[in-house]
Amino acid sequence: MEKHKEITARKRIFQKGERVIIITTIQxxxxxxxxxxxxxxxxxxxxxxxxxxxxxxxxxxxxxxDQIALI
Incomplete structure (x- = not known):
């Protein structure tokens, strides 16, 4: 259930067209x-x-x- 909440939050935060930056290298x-x-x-x-x-x-x-953030 916790994973579902995290996915829902990501869908709310990272909207199409938003700009993001990588916080920690994605391997x-x-x-x-x-x-x-x-x-x-x-x-x-x-x-x-x-x-x-x-x-x-x-x-x-x-x-x-992976760690990304809105800019």
Whole structure:
């Protein structure tokens, strides 16, 4: 139930078109995203992944454990 609340909160906070910044490097085997990278929110899916069009051209989603913030 706690995870459901977190997903609902993410959907409320990270709206389409909002600008975000990575607080802690997102580790991914193929496309690591550095701290400080900015992007534009595309949408938040039903498992809480925030899909972002990053300014470096990547479209990697930010998972629940990844730290991003609105700017």
């Amino acid at each position: 991914d085997s193929f496309t690591p995203l550095p701290k400080g990278l900015q992007g534009t929110v595309s949408h938040v899916d039903d498992i809480g992944t925030v899909h972002v069009h990053w300014d470096n051209g990547s479209n990697l989603g930010a998972l629940l454990e």
